[in-house]
Amino acid sequence: MILYLLNFLYLNSFTRGIFKWILRIITGKCELLRIVYSKEPDLLKILNIESSLRLSKSRKLNHVHISDNLDDKKLVQDIITEKSINIQYHSRFVVPMELYLSQISGYHKLTREVEHLRKIPYSSENSEHEDLLMKLWNKLNPGVKLPSRKTVLWEDIGFQGKDPATDFRGMGMLGLNCLVYLSLCHTETARYLLSHSHHPKYGYFFAIVGINITSVAYQFLMRGKLRSHFYAAVKKKPLMSDFYRIFIHFYYEFDKYWMSKQPDSIMEFERIRTEFEQIMLNLLESNNVPLQFTFI
Template sequence: MLGCIFQYFYTSFLRFWLKWLLRQLTGKCELQRICAGYKAAAGRTARAEYSLESSKSKLLRASVTAEEDAVEDYVEKIIKEKNVKEQKDPTFKKNLSICLLQITGYKNLYQCVEELRKEVFDCEKEEHENMLLKLWDLLMPSTKLESRVTKQWGDIGFQGDDPKTDFRGMGMLGLTNLVFFSENYTEASRQVLSHANHPKLGYSYAIVGINLTEMAYSLLKSGALKPHFYNCVEGRPQMKHFHQLYCYLAYEFNKFWIQEEPESIMEFNLYREKFHEKVKRLLLDPDVTLILKVDSTN
């Protein structure tokens, strides 16, 4: 209760006067101090985002939802509204532009991911079918698929004879992630599949992959992935960056599962949650970067 009261008092009164005092002492607005005082990474962008969203200025609050082609215009307007002298602070414009591209890019990335998640796998669409068959060819290059509907799909971790039913939760996002991993990290994905088919420590490769897509999606939706993307991408994160994050999760979960040695697949939810908590702890580090590093020794 006391914490809530202090937070209200700080955001409503104290923060305004503190900003005013620091402006008088330094001759710089809060955004200038942030852009000059922190390196180009999550620390700077997160603070700039809070400053913009907490501002009493409608212009500043609106800037965090700007379209990509409007970012520079917002930067110019912010410079004018905050009366920033560019001659005295020549790096401010560039630094603020990077922050805004990252902030608005994250929001746009979530929208793109959400759209792909809502896209239902349709076996009548040639594009969808070709992507599914491509997944098989990438993972099982020496084994021919006998037919479109077959028990063979179980060899790469689908539940039934027709994988289309397994994409209901994550839609085309789940399939796209699986194909991206197999196409861009072919040897690593085949290595993970071989581990998933282990007689004792095995798990359903494709089903777990779709489950990890849901994990990546929930982390993105909650904002937990902001430090990662703000550190990894200087500008607007794209769909490929989300797919790469999935690849990290798929590879690292496999390592985690093997190290933990669960008694059976019936304990999947328990270890899935333990892995989820591990990732969330990593994301609390402001310098975090969840980049896939393939272990050549495995």
């Protein structure tokens, strides 16, 4: 109850301002200086810096989440000016702050890039989309030529019918990009998962499951559940490849979970996927540490 009250008072703009003023008088340092100089792990520093900037009354400082062209060096200079930091005494503040800001702004830019890809519908009239789809086929079934664009052979890699275009509705081009990245950059893992999907008793639809797992990774990213992973594990601006690797990790772990459950049929997919999603969510929320990738 006491911690809840303190947190409420701190988040209240008026009382928070008083707390910050008192601490600055006592320590001689602004909030951002105190965070950077603290003994906390980098992850907690980044989370605290992000919160401090978000709650800042300065319009120069609280735009870190919304700018796609954020200049981290300029923002540090804005902080130095706004907070009246004597750089002669606090020169060691600059380098780590630039790195932390790079991770924060990069994470938020990544969420926008992922959302943008998800909103792009797959179009069989788009040659780039079709080329990506063919790359997926050729990597998973090398040497096997499709007799036509629409064929039941697509079911060999886990699509539901003759035209894969109809399966990307929910995740758009994000779903296809995840599958293509898996097949091109982690081919051994992709073929391992594909072979499991052909299991005579516990088989599943490789591509469809991949699109579903894309949805899990996407939802976690948008809900902020992957923030701690990115801030702790990616010591730079995160890229789309970092998101794709999370997708692959989830897919690999889901495959293990699916096989361990020994389902009676594919009809159990929704139940098992929901269980798996909760397991991953509990892991992310309880440990507050980066994911440990285990795929091949």
